[in-house]
Amino acid sequence: MALVHVIANQKGGVGKTTLAVNLGAVTYDVLVNPEPILRAAAEAVGDPESPVMVASTDPQASSVWWSRRVERQGGLPFDFAQIDDPRDLGKLRSLHYEHIFVDTPGSLEDERILQAALDECDDVLVPMVPEPLCYDPTARTIESVIGPRGIPYRVVVNSWDPRDGVPDLKQTAQFIQRKGWPMCNTVIRRYKLHARASAEGLVVTQYPRNRVAMEAREDFFRLALEMGFGGGAAVPPKSGPSSLEEV
Template sequence: MPAAVYVVSIDPQASTVWWANRITDLPFDFSQEHETPENLAILKETGAKVHVIANQKGGVGKTTVTLNLGAVVADVLSTSQDGLLHVFIDSPGSLQDEALLLEALKYAHDVIVPMPPEGLAFDPTARTIQQVIEPTGLPYRVVINNWDPRDGTADLTESQEYIDAQGWPRAQTVVRRYKVHTRASVEGRVVTQYPKNRVAMEAREDFFRLALELGYGGRA
């Protein structure tokens, strides 16, 4: 039976492949396609829902969100008999590679835009949304990622208000900052493979909630 979830990276920096190669027992199929993004066209024939994770600002959590969302959706759908259902495409965090992102958007059904709750991320995120995502007419949602509850809610509230003032659709789910996520990329682990303790459960919960909110629990 083919995996229900397929994760693709079109980031030439290939940090995903660096991560995915270290993970044994990936819960999804994975490939790196930055050299042949036109291969993505085949996804159209699969009937799977294609989600592109995009923000041309580097380091906002695209790879973290892609792999962990892929992992929880694969977990929920592990018994699916329907073949490939969801594809998550990780995209480059740079303006130079815009052509690659545009190619991926041709095959997308929706776009997820991770953004940390920091003023520095606002303008670059706005550029990606206004210049690249909105012209495609695709539905998209901004997801606040990497919020540290210990910092209090001021930055979070400010970011939420900024997003709402722009009129951008925003996910209710906020992905919190946890050291386990940062460590996971070094240790080669996705969120469904974290050790079973309270912090790891909270960290995992954010991605399960996000998947549920986005409606990725089955054949949408």
């Protein structure tokens, strides 16, 4: 049985796809033993399949374009699926992954897809950027779409630029607190590197090993740690089908 995490905000461009793929990447990195010798030992007794899947439900499919880019650059660490038929979302939980991150569309027109994703999830992560323009659309998503369902959710501030100072971040945190929404302690900082990497099709665990890249990557590890994604066995449970076709 997989835990299904939906990344949702009907405001476009707040980082849903960035969070989905990079949480997938760091969760994979933690769950799959990076030491080749230990990894080989784990595979000898179990299934070498990825414990992590990222699924895109966005009909605009920028993440599919993105995943093709990554394929050309040595591949994504996790499994990736484009889901065109919302009915397939109901099958995700029975797949033999530990965690599935579901990227959703960033527009009101595609609310049917978002609703279908929420029908079959364990929790929701709502990214928002620290800008007043983002407040109302985020409130709509939480108060009209996620909240009434009673699904656990958390808001995470993404794309905060420390060079702008704390006022925007503080104002956004106060807005979230006034609303009474649960908020992640982790803030994902804005790094040019993230925007460049998505254009090049790289996930954070594929960034170069320099100081800035390490800092940029750290935010996603922190978020995954805070959300509790790193727990569980290094080898995925063998029960259950491994693809949507088998369900």
